[in-house]
Structures are given as C-alpha cells and as structure tokens.
Amino acid sequence: MSNVTTMRPLYAGIAALASLDVLFTSIILFLGGIELNLLAARMYNAAGMPGMAAFKAACVVLALICIEAVRRHNPALGRRTGEWALALSLFPVVVGGVQVLQAVPFMLMSGRP
Numbered sequence: 001m002s003n004v005t006t007m008r009p010l011y012a013g014i015a016a017l018a019s020l021d022v023l024f025t026s027i028i029l030f031l032g033g034i035e036l037n038l039l040a041a042r043m044y045n046a047a048g049m050p051g052m053a054a055f056k057a058a059c060v061v062l063a064l065i066c067i068e069a070v071r072r073h074n075p076a077l078g079r080r081t082g083e084w085a086l087a088l089s090l091f092p093v094v095v096g097g098v099q100v101l102q103a104v105p106f107m108l109m110s111g112r113p
Contacts, residue, residue, distance in 0.1 A: 006079070007067075007068070007071060007078070007079065007082060010079070010082040010083065010085075010086055011064055011067075011082070013086050013089075014060060014063065014064065014082070014085055014086050014089055015060060015064075017086070017089035017090060017093050018056060018057070018059075018060040018089060020093045020096075020097070021056065021089070021092045021093050021096060022052075022053045022056055022057075024092075024093065024096030024097055024099070024100050025040075025052070025096060026049055026053075027096075027100050027103075028096060028099055028100065028103075029044070029049070031103050033099065035052070036092075036095075037092075039055070040052050040055055040056060043055040063085055066081075067081050067082045067085060
C-alpha cells in the first residue's frame with residue numbers, strides 16, 4: 001500500500017473535523033456567541049459566514065498541502081505531522097460541541113429553533 005493511500009483516512013479525518021468546526025461555529029454565532037479564532041472572526045465580520053467558511057476551508061487545504069509536502073520528503077515525519085494536525089483539529093470541535101450541547105436546553109426553554 002502506498003504512503004498516499006495510508007494517509008487518506010488521516011486527510012479525511014482532518015477535513016471532517018474542519019467541517020464540524022464550521023458547523024458548530026455557525027450554530028454558536030446564530031445563538032449570539034462569538035468566534036474565538038481572531039482571523040476567522042475578522043473574516044466573518046468582513047464576509048459573513050460564507051467568507052469565514054471559505055477561509056477555514058482554505059486553511060485546511062493549506063495544511064493538507066504542507067503535510068503532503070513533508071510526507072514526500074520524509075514519510076514517517078509526514079505521518080506524524082498529519083496525526084498532530086488531526087489531534088489539534090479535535091480541540092475546536094470538542095470546545096464547540098460542548099458549547100452547542102450546553103445551549104440546547106436553553107434553546108428548548110426559550111422556544112428558539
């Protein structure tokens with residue numbers, strides 16, 4: 001199995017977590033929360049949710065390109081870099097997920113969709 005094939009699940013995981021980050025962020029912003037990533041917040045203020053989502057997607061693409069470049073020169077280091085990227089991608093998803101779950105009871109009590 002080639003190194004690219006073994007990296008696909010890692011790349012897919014990073015992309016999936018980035019999608020969850022955008023989803024949770026959009027829910028949090030809808031509920032009146034704020035974007036904690038300062039660069040993403042600036043994009044949101046300048047271009048709204050589509051602009052912020054595009055910014056976050058571009059960041060993920062850049063990260064995947066960097067991981068792939070490292071992997072081509074040193075497969076073991078590329079794999080470790082991808083694993084670290086996946087682990088670090090969990091942080092905003094967990095924080096956002098907890099915030100969304102905490103907001104659900106308040107949404108239900110207020111009758112807000």
